[in-house]
Amino acid sequence: MRQRPFVLSSDPYAPFPHAGTAMREPAGLLAIGGDLSLPRLLNAYRHGIFPWFSDGQPPLWWSPDPRxxxxxxxxxxxxxxxxxxxxxxxxxxxxxxxxxxxxxxxxxxxxxxxxxxxxxxxxxxxxxxxxxxxxxxxxxxxxxxxxxxxxxxxxxxxxxxxxxxxxxxxxxxxxxxxxxxxxxxxxxxxxxxxxxxxxxxxxxxxxxxxxxxxxxxxxxxxxxxxxxxxxxxxxxxxxxxxxxxxxx
CATH class of the missing domain: 3.40.630.70 (Leucyl/phenylalanyl-tRNA-protein transferase, C-terminal domain)
Known part of the structure; x- marks a missing residue:
């Protein structure tokens, strides 16, 4: 488990870290940053990852356990x-x-x-x-x-x-x-x-x-x-x- 979220690069095709390395607290937080471009979103979902964040926050990417x-x-x-x-x-x-x-x-x-x-x-x-x-x-x-x-x-x-x-x-x-x-x-x-x-x-x-x-x-x-x-x-x-x- 990571102690802090992985910081995504600006490249929308850059890979995510493996979802199994998501943080324990907050539970399931995997990565931060990047954007909501089509290739990044499709790549996220293909690997069991989804975005969830509020106005004023950078994109936050999650893969909770259990699901x-x-x-x-x-x-x-x-x-x-x-x-x-x-x-x-x-x-x-x-x-x-x-x-x-x-x-x-x-x-x-x-x-x-x-x-x-x-x-x-x-x-x-x-x-x-x-x-x-x-x-x-x-x-x-x-x-x-x-x-x-x-x-x-x-x-x-x-x-x-x-x-x-x-x-x-x-x-x-x-x-x-x-x-x-x-x-x-x-x-x-x-x-x-x-x-x-x-x-x-x-x-x-x-x-x-x-x-x-x-x-x-x-x-x-x-x-x-x-x-x-x-x-x-x-x-x-x-x-x-x-x-x-x-x-x-």
Missing amino acids: MVFHTDGVRLSSRFRRELKRSAWQVRADTCFEQVITACAQSPRPGQHGTWITSGMRQAYIDLHRQGHAHSVEVFDGDRLAGGIYGVAIGRMFFGESMFSHLSGASKVALAALATRLREWGWPLIDAQVENDHLHSLGGCLVPRETFLEQVACLVDLPTPEGAWTARFGVLPTALLSQPSVP
Whole structure:
């Protein structure tokens, strides 16, 4: 474990230190500096590393141990919530309004958090990733209204979740369950959820040792998969389908 974070060079193609050398305190902090350029971000995610920092800070790069993940066949919705979904007219789509989703995530209040870690620079970096076909959003619609959603980065057959939000109660849970459903159909086994919290645990998230996570990521990011927008491939998923017991 490092006693202090590694300082990244200005070269966006420079390698990161191995994620297993991240600090114990603050837990998981690996490196500092650099930028949010597309090659650096993709390199980070490929190696189980993600940026997380606030306005006024330099970029901070993390790889916590253990790691919170969802297995795509293991997202849980309560029986009561499934019953509600049977009567729901909501529909789920992908990559139809990525910028709205990341903006809503940035503006959503978080318990115990003042402000947002999705800074204007962070927001633009992920919009650029989306325009290059590497970042995706899954969106829940109530008619024409955006009710909730989730966004993250996809490399190979690995999805790295970043943030989700709800304008209407339960919409973020629907977005997560719909994402897991489609990914499972496509042969993607994992969703990275980064850092644990009680809400993620309640939805089926589980902790895995960082070493295990890094081994899984190393295999999954090299598997072939189409890049570009998910809109047509994802299609339109009625949320009533998520009420079925066969769907996590």
